[in-house]
Amino acid sequence: MSERHRLRVDNFAQIRHADIEFGDLTVLVGPQATGKSLLLELLKLGVDHAVTSTMMKDAGLDWDGPQEFIEGYLGEGMKAAWRRRTQLQFDGFAIEPGLRVPRMSRSDERLFYIPAQRSLLLVDGWPLRLERLTEATPFVARLFSDALFRLLASREASELFPATRLKEPFRVLIDEALYHGGTVKLVRRGGRSRRLEIVYGSRKTGIPFQGWSAGQREFTPLLLGLYRLLPGAHQRTASTEWVVIEEPEMGLHPRGIEVVMLLVLELLHRGYRVVLSTHSPIVLEVIWGIQRLARKRAGGSALLDVFQVEKTKHLLRVAHRALGLNCRVFALDYEGASVLSHDISGLDPAASSDVEAFWGGLTRFGSRIMDAVAKGSR
Numbered sequence: 001m002s003e004r005h006r007l008r009v010d011n012f013a014q015i016r017h018a019d020i021e022f023g024d025l026t027v028l029v030g031p032q033a034t035g036k037s038l039l040l041e042l043l044k045l046g047v048d049h050a051v052t053s054t055m056m057k058d059a060g061l062d063w064d065g066p067q068e069f070i071e072g073y074l075g076e077g078m079k080a081a082w083r084r085r086t087q088l089q090f091d092g093f094a095i096e097p098g099l100r101v102p103r104m105s106r107s108d109e110r111l112f113y114i115p116a117q118r119s120l121l122l123v124d125g126w127p128l129r130l131e132r133l134t135e136a137t138p139f140v141a142r143l144f145s146d147a148l149f150r151l152l153a154s155r156e157a158s159e160l161f162p163a164t165r166l167k168e169p170f171r172v173l174i175d176e177a178l179y180h181g182g183t184v185k186l187v188r189r190g191g192r193s194r195r196l197e198i199v200y201g202s203r204k205t206g207i208p209f210q211g212w213s214a215g216q217r218e219f220t221p222l223l224l225g226l227y228r229l230l231p232g233a234h235q236r237t238a239s240t241e242w243v244v245i246e247e248p249e250m251g252l253h254p255r256g257i258e259v260v261m262l263l264v265l266e267l268l269h270r271g272y273r274v275v276l277s278t279h280s281p282i283v284l285e286v287i288w289g290i291q292r293l294a295r296k297r298a299g300g301s302a303l304l305d306v307f308q309v310e311k312t313k314h315l316l317r318v319a320h321r322a323l324g325l326n327c328r329v330f331a332l333d334y335e336g337a338s339v340l341s342h343d344i345s346g347l348d349p350a351a352s353s354d355v356e357a358f359w360g361g362l363t364r365f366g367s368r369i370m371d372a373v374a375k376g377s378r
Contacts, residue, residue: 005273007043008089013081015039016338023326023345024268027287028277029360030332034339036277037116038081039332040244041074041140043275046090047111047242050101056139057103059130069098076136111242112147112229113140116250116277118221121145125195125209127152127221148224152186152194160184160196161223165232169310170263177256178219182207196220218251219260226263229272236270243272249280257282262307262318268325269318281362287327288347294323331360 009018015035020026020043028036045052056072063069066086071079088095121127121141130146161184162171175181182198185206197206198216209217222245229237248264249257257280267274276283286306293302300319304311331342333355344356351357358364 005091006089007039007046008087009039009042010087011083011085012042012088013038013078014334014337014339015332016335016340018330018332018339018341019343020330020341021328021343022273022275023328024273025264025287025325026273026275026328026330027283028275028330028332029279029284029344029362030339031334031361034332034334036332037138037246038074040113040246040275040277041138042088042095043090043242043244044111044113044140045073045097046088046095048109049095049099050104051106051109052139053101054103055106055130055143059139059142061135063098066097072135073097073139075138108239110239111244112225112237112240113144114222114225114243114245115141115144116246117141118144118225119217119251121148122196122209122217122221125197144221144225147228148221151224151228155186158186160186160227164227165230167312167314169312169315170259170266173259173262173309174223177253177259178216184220214251215253215256216251219256222248222260226267229267230270236272241271241273242275243267244275246277247279248276249278249283254282258286258307261286262309265318265322269321279362281359281366284329284347284359284362287329290322290325290327291347298323329360331355333361 005022007018007020007022009015013035014033015038018035018039020039028039030036052073061072063072066082067079070082071077074081082097115138117137121144127145127148129149130142133142133145161179162175164171179198182200185197185199186194187197187206188194196209198212199206229240229243231237245264248260252260261283264274264276278284289306290303300316300323301311303319303322304315309315328345329347331344332339333342342353342355344360346356347359349357358367
């Protein structure tokens with residue numbers, strides 16, 4: 001069993017109380033504006049407080065006390081999230097935003113954060129440097145954009161997909177779900193700076209980023225983030241231990257979401273601790289399936305049947321490891337005017353709690369449809 005980590009948040013923004021114990025794979029669910037992103041950004045502070053403070057200073061941000069720090073970190077208008085009775089703890093230690101901490105190198109960053117705003121960070125198909133984004137943008141999003149800039153600026157090859165270090169089964173699945181024979185390239189047009197395009201067949205002119213489908217625009221920056229995390233076969237990025245991905249399903253067809261979840265299992269196979277937020281029942285269906293197959297002592301082959309992929313030796317190892325993972329699921333929801341967290345890791349449809357029985361609200365509508373059909377057929 002992996003080492004346990006825990007985040008406790010009291011009286012922060014709309015969150016009255018949240019108590020999240022992280023597994024190998026942890027998922028947060030809940031309606032909009034219940035604080036999922038806030039909790040993930042606070043997790044980043046818990047893991048990387050000193051590194052984050054250093055990078056904020058280097059970006060020209062300064063603060064006097066926790067409220068100013070929080071506004072610089074979460075974005076303009078968030079100063080009031082920190083209140084007099086706010087308490088934040090990670091692994092039993094207080095998180096004290098704005099506290100003067102020792103400088104640390106960016107190379108010591110332990111948590112890599114892929115934000116929900118990822119497609120908005122690519123202006124005309126090219127990511128912006130951190131200092132070019134305004135303080136209205138959450139700092140985790142500014143860091144991600146800067147990481148993409150560094151990644152693309154350092155690449156000599158113009159072809160980004162399918163010429164990647166991902167193993168062939170992943171490339172095939174991604175192509176079938178997202179690009180359909182297209183090649184993602186970095187190109188330079190008419191003396192302009194480089195930008196991303198998708199080129200089909202022998203065409204000389206590709207489709208620029210703004211002409212892509214919503215799924216392609218959302219998935220491609222996620223894929224580029226994964227390139228940073230998957231530097232070579234069986235390897236992981238040196239200091240990185242945690243990966244946060246907000247709403248990995250954004251803009252994707254269900255088959256695309258399945259591919260993303262298989263890539264999540266690859267991250268877990270390489271030893272990363274992964275945390276997701278989602279509005280997709282498919283993400284929780286994968287966890288439900290892993291839990292039930294593990295209880296039945298099924299092999300990795302049974303899990304790969306779920307994804308309908310070729311059962312290579314590598315994917316069988318990935319699936320076998322997945323069946324031994326500690327998966328945790330937490331739902332956030334309003335009770336009155338504030339939000340509480342609920343541990344629904346059992347994902348039991350027969351649970352006495354409606355929050356768990358309906359998997360944090362993601363299966364409630366489908367259940368109502370089935371009830372209506374059942375009543376109408378009597």
